[in-house]
Amino acid sequence: xxxITELKTVRIAFDLNLTDLxxxxxxxxxxxxxxxxxxxxxxxxxxxxxxxxxxxxYGLSWTETLDLSRYAVKKTFLKIGVHHKSRQKYExxxxxxxxxxxxxVYDASDHHRTFYYRNHDLFNExxxxxxxxxxxxxxxxxxxxxxxx
Numbered sequence: 533x534x535x536i537t538e539l540k541t542v543r544i545a546f547d548l549n550l551t552d553l554x555x556x557x558x559x560x561x562x563x564x565x566x567x568x569x570x571x572x573x574x575x576x577x578x579x580x581x582x583x584x585x586x587x588x589x590y591g592l593s594w595t596e597t598l599d600l601s602r603y604a605v606k607k608t609f610l611k612i613g614v615h616h617k618s619r620q621k622y623e624x625x626x627x628x629x630x631x632x633x634x635x636x637v638y639d640a641s642d643h644h645r646t647f648y649y650r651n652h653d654l655f656n657e658x659x660x661x662x663x664x665x666x667x668x669x670x671x672x673x674x675x676x677x678x679x680x681x
Contacts, residue, residue: 557600557608564597565612565634569650577645580605609636613648629654 568576579593581602594605609615613634616622622637629635629651637647 557598557604558611560598561594561605561608562612562633564594565648565650568648573650575647575649577639577642577647579645583644609634633658 568578581595582593594600595602598605598608600608606615613632613636614628614630616625616628616635616637619637619639619641622628622635628649631654633651633654635649635651637649639645639647
């Protein structure tokens with residue numbers, strides 16, 4: 533099966549129809565994760581909160597990007613992902629994603645960063661559902677409307 537790494541963001545923002553992706557914070561986080569995975573399909577690292585000692589090194593934190601508190605970021609992520617408290621626990625886990633779309637791994641040895649990975653198989657299933665439901669594969673451009681008289 534071909535791996536789908538990008539969707540039409542506009543359609544995702546308005547057509548989410550899954551019980552675990554309904555809340556606005558979850559939808560926003562979902563879209564933010566997908567924007568990051570578009571650039572880094574094999575995973576990426578990001579801090580939950582800004583770190584004064586490494587401000588410029590890794591870009592914006594989740595609290596800055598989503599305008600949520602640290603608690604809200606963690607609670608929101610757990611609705612669509614699973615968190616591993618260390619690299620070792622992640623590597624030992626028999627099911628790294630536990631049936632969710634994403635997983636995060638906190639790595640204290642690597643500048644206290646959290647790494648994010650996507651469950652490509654589950655995401656591809658979701659994408660196929662959207663493509664079938666909304667027929668995104670066959671969207672045709674609309675006719676141009678002339679505004680001149």
